[in-house]
Amino acid sequence: MSFQVNFRKFRKIFSANLNSEIDVIDDFLIDGITTDSRYINPGEIFLALRGNTFDGHDFANIAVDKGAIALIVDHHISVKSTKQIPQIQVKDTLLAYQQVAHWWREQLTIPVIAITGSVGKTTTKELISAVLSNYGIVHKTKENYNNEIGVPKTLLELTRQHDYAVIEMGMRGLNEIALLSQIARPTIGLITNVGTAHIGRLGSKEAIAQAKCELLAEMPPDATAIFNHDNSLLVQTAKKVWKGETISYGLEGGDITGELLDNQTLRVEGMDFPLPLPGRHNALNYLGAIAVAKCLKLDCNVLMQGISVNLPKGRSRRYQLSGDILLLDETYNAGLESMKAALELLKEIPGQRHLAILGTMKELGEKSAELHREVGETAKALGIDHLLVLVDDPEAIAIADGALGMVTECLPTQEELIKRLTEIVQPGDRLLFKASNSVGLNRVVEAFRSWG
Numbered sequence: 435m436s437f438q439v440n441f442r443k444f445r446k447i448f449s450a451n452l453n454s455e456i457d458v459i460d461d462f463l464i465d466g467i468t469t470d471s472r473y474i475n476p477g478e479i480f481l482a483l484r485g486n487t488f489d490g491h492d493f494a495n496i497a498v499d500k501g502a503i504a505l506i507v508d509h510h511i512s513v514k515s516t517k518q519i520p521q522i523q524v525k526d527t528l529l530a531y532q533q534v535a536h537w538w539r540e541q542l543t544i545p546v547i548a549i550t551g552s553v554g555k556t557t558t559k560e561l562i563s564a565v566l567s568n569y570g571i572v573h574k575t576k577e578n579y580n581n582e583i584g585v586p587k588t589l590l591e592l593t594r595q596h597d598y599a600v601i602e603m604g605m606r607g608l609n610e611i612a613l614l615s616q617i618a619r620p621t622i623g624l625i626t627n628v629g630t631a632h633i634g635r636l637g638s639k640e641a642i643a644q645a646k647c648e649l650l651a652e653m654p655p656d657a658t659a660i661f662n663h664d665n666s667l668l669v670q671t672a673k674k675v676w677k678g679e680t681i682s683y684g685l686e687g688g689d690i691t692g693e694l695l696d697n698q699t700l701r702v703e704g705m706d707f708p709l710p711l712p713g714r715h716n717a718l719n720y721l722g723a724i725a726v727a728k729c730l731k732l733d734c735n736v737l738m739q740g741i742s743v744n745l746p747k748g749r750s751r752r753y754q755l756s757g758d759i760l761l762l763d764e765t766y767n768a769g770l771e772s773m774k775a776a777l778e779l780l781k782e783i784p785g786q787r788h789l790a791i792l793g794t795m796k797e798l799g800e801k802s803a804e805l806h807r808e809v810g811e812t813a814k815a816l817g818i819d820h821l822l823v824l825v826d827d828p829e830a831i832a833i834a835d836g837a838l839g840m841v842t843e844c845l846p847t848q849e850e851l852i853k854r855l856t857e858i859v860q861p862g863d864r865l866l867f868k869a870s871n872s873v874g875l876n877r878v879v880e881a882f883r884s885w886g
């Protein structure tokens with residue numbers, strides 16, 4: 435980002451959020467707006483956010499020393515440096531961040547593709563970005579910066595050099611996606627699915643569907659809604675809230691129907707696309723990316739050569755260990771749908787034995803026991819050979835309950851789990867590790883990898 439701005443413009447952007455009249459600031463060129471004093475560069479504005487455990491105002495002086503050209507703050511900061519810089523005082527600095535991000539986004543005329551859904555947001559975002567990078571310069575959400583701070587951050591990183599913006603939007607409750615959609619004003623809104631993530635907070639799948647579809651409800655009328663046809667609750671809810679242009683995609687039907695020829699090829703409208711990531715769930719995610727390319731009227735022939743994606747850690751990561759042991763690292767997160775998808779993926783990999791090492795799925799509220807049990811039932815139905823459950827939390831025991839009748843072990847600590855793995859894993863085994871991120875199963879993966 436880099437734009438010419440003067441105090442009148444800020445007065446207009448912040449309007450009722452302004453706390454005091456802005457001192458007259460000459461026109462100046464802003465290279466960016468940064469909220470983290472560790473990463474601020476000369477020429478940028480420092481905006482002080484408040485969190486539960488930090489207050490950005492405490493770091494304003496560091497930002498000044500590092501060359502910040504102005505401050506956006508909610509009270510006057512006594513600047514220790516002899517170099518005095520303009521201070522723009524607002525009532526709410528987070529709102530100011532969102533306001534300026536929205537304003538900047540409105541200056542740009544590029545396609546803005548927003549993605550939400552219960553699972554597969556980051557994967558689909560990466561796939562869309564990889565597809566679009568064949569046609570232009572893409573700016574995408576970094577890591578998982580998908581909330582009320584991350585979305586403005588991503589928008590403010592856009593420059594006039596970018597051809598596409600690909601923005602992930604996450605939520606924990608109602609009205610959150612609506613806000614993100616209002617800020618980003620997507621030209622394309624894609625919803626991957628409606629599942630059970632955050633059901634503890636929202637209460638029902640219907641409420642989750644409603645929350646996801648806020649993305650569409652807040653889009654400009656000339657935008658296009660793209661959603662997964664195979665998820666009927668999603669289709670019903672999306673059709674209720676969105677009356678504009680729509681493209682549905684699916685493996686079971688939809689405007690764009692994909693056929694999984696084998697585990698490596700997806701056929702769409704007579705064209706064969708190599709699958710960049712394994713598994714049926716990833717074929718659906720890729721179909722979403724192809725739908726975006728089609729919506730933008732891009733020549734999809736280019737994609738028949740294949741694309742490559744590098745997902746962030748803990749998602750669809752495969753490690754080949756000595757003794758032909760294959761390890762699937764899915765430790766970044768877990769919900770019912772992604773547990774099922776990962777177990778199916780594990781089972782599809784040819785190998786001697788299939789072992790699932792699973793832990794708690796967090797934030798499932800009242801439905802927790804039922805959903806954990808369903809995971810165990812799925813493992814059993816798929817014919818997984820050996821189940822190891824890390825019972826860091828009593829909720830995880832329900833996985834073993836659901837798997838009654840198959841070889842199952844419950845281990846109370848990570849240390850005991852690692853020890854047990856070193857005893858039982860044999861050459862040729864296929865291992866899946868999956869739990870919610872906070873369980874820390876990634877540490878077990880690291881320990882086991884260094885042992886193997």
Ligand code: ATP
Pocket residue numbers: 551552553554555556557558578580604626627715716718719748749750764766767771772773775776
């Ligand atoms: P978060 O809410 O944490 O941002 P996310 O929606 O971005 O999650 P991803 O990070 O893309 O989701 O994927 C998380 C895990 O979910 C993956 O490791 C994979 O196991 C699984 N997954 C990805 N896509 C799907 C899908 N379409 N259906 C079911 N499971 C999926």
Ligand code: MG
Pocket residue numbers: 555556557578580602
């Ligand atoms: Mg994500």
